[in-house]
Amino acid sequence: MNLPDIAPLDRKREPALRKLLDGKAKPLGALGRIEDLAVRLALIAGSATPAVGRARLLVFAGDHGLTQAGVSAYPSEVTGAMVATFLAGKATANAFAGVVGAELFVVDAGVASDLPAHPALVDAKVRKGTRNAAEEPALTADEVAMALARGADIAAQAFADGVDVLVLGEMGIGNTASAALLLHRLGPAPLAECVGEGAGHDAQGLAQKLAALERAAARSPASRPEQVLAEFGGLEIVMMAGAILGAAAASKPVLIDGFIVGAAALAAIRMAPAAADYCIFAHRSAERGHTLMLQALGAEPLLDLGLRLGEGTGGLLALPLVRAAAALLIEVASLEDVMAGRL
């Protein structure tokens, strides 16, 4: 994939935006991080009236050959079952999307099973699951390029449909294992500090997961992002990295959920550092490596609620903060107008 052109934000516009916020009918700086977010949204949009009304959650799904090495407490079949649950409107992401007002699509990036067609399902399957990264590269270079390109296309389609904000989420049994390897190599960070309990592990399960990941890491010294993605997968992560690059290229904000979407953001940002400006980090996950990942990214997330579900649930919960920041810019009167009675 040729990386799309991503424009760095024009920081010279920030003082004028701060002045606009300082003139609002409120004490200086009284909205704390919401003010910082407002500035960023305006810089992303190149406008003091950024549009954030229409939001789309894309849940990228994929399976992982690494599950054969015992990295997850759940079987791979759960990935397909959860896709069916999203499409039936019965998963947590659906419930939260309803609360905050976001549309939801599932993207089959690489689910192992065949999925029946559905209006809310985007078929972008590159292959049925990744290879077992403990034994061999999870993906070929071509598969990585294809997944990146499809992710960018899916983001571009969302904006062509009129979407203002992307929220990324994922479903893939075994994907905290891939994400841990990506953090280890791209952070970089010691592997043992990147590995956590994922969807649930006892001490023995965690030791087995770490041993499998040590085998995978020992196979390859890869450190370039595309190489690392090929070695360790997974397809949903690579495709999300492509979607992030696509959102940045389109100058649109993208809400980054937790540890897995964070790994995709880490890969995207290592490929194209300017993409970081378009990523809004939604929350600090309870998954062990996430704080280390946020540090590697220099990111301070908006929420800290002990979430570790994925599906984009944390991204969805941060969406009202994004909308509040835009509403502050657009809807709130200036103190000057208030004191002059011009309302």
Next chain:
Amino acid sequence: MNLPDIAPLDRKREPALRKLLDGKAKPLGALGRIEDLAVRLALIAGSATPAVGRARLLVFAGDHGLTQAGVSAYPSEVTGAMVATFLAGKATANAFAGVVGAELFVVDAGVASDLPAHPALVDAKVRKGTRNAAEEPALTADEVAMALARGADIAAQAFADGVDVLVLGEMGIGNTASAALLLHRLGPAPLAECVGEGAGHDAQGLAQKLAALERAAARSPASRPEQVLAEFGGLEIVMMAGAILGAAAASKPVLIDGFIVGAAALAAIRMAPAAADYCIFAHRSAERGHTLMLQALGAEPLLDLGLRLGEGTGGLLALPLVRAAAALLIEVASLEDVMAGRL
């Protein structure tokens, strides 16, 4: 005011609710604090399907005689001007209420100026501002009783109108000064640690504020909640304490904003400890004494965004989390149904 009867939550129902959540199609505990919130909402409602759809923000407004002692960087006139801004739909609280889907009413608890009638303005004025607490008691015992009763009535009216969740906010130049005195006496906590910059103070302004509050504190050793409220005010705080007691008596959840609403919650909870179960602490304010206040209340708020505006803005931003918690209980399938294909 005779305190209304407040039923403590029936904690015996908690294990069944935890089991319900553990059976959802997600890893155990993967929604962190949202799961705790779901349990609390269900206990408050006495139902595993708590209603949280209709929310009402009540912005209680009042003026403070303490402003004559130089406790605020802004003149009292700003209180009335901001009430006009709320009624014109142009304040930050209006913008955020629009984003999260809450109706907004302003309650004139004790604004110094005459306010023209408006459909979104509740006239509950007890008197035109409090007396200067640096020199004399801010309110009489009768005025406190009247404000508490009116607050409880306004909450009861909201529930009679079909409101499911109250969000409390306030506007009152000088009210961080009253709130600091309440925290000092009801926390209790050393006065100097309770006093912060409020809407904005330089070092000299802050010293002047502290000196005025030391004079007020030296006037009276009051420590009983009703006495403390009479000594230090203000009317919007007392009326919010009444609204909190009213919400708890009606078994309805009430979102507590920052330092000022927190002072009202502190007073209400010191009067009726069972009221604490109905209070959902929305955020950690940047106002200096708030962390101390939360500690005194044993509360861990949901958000930490450096807000210090008031108006209920922090409460509004936490409302989607409340709705997400209820949606988790009501809308999400069980893992058993997912794996059996019953969707």
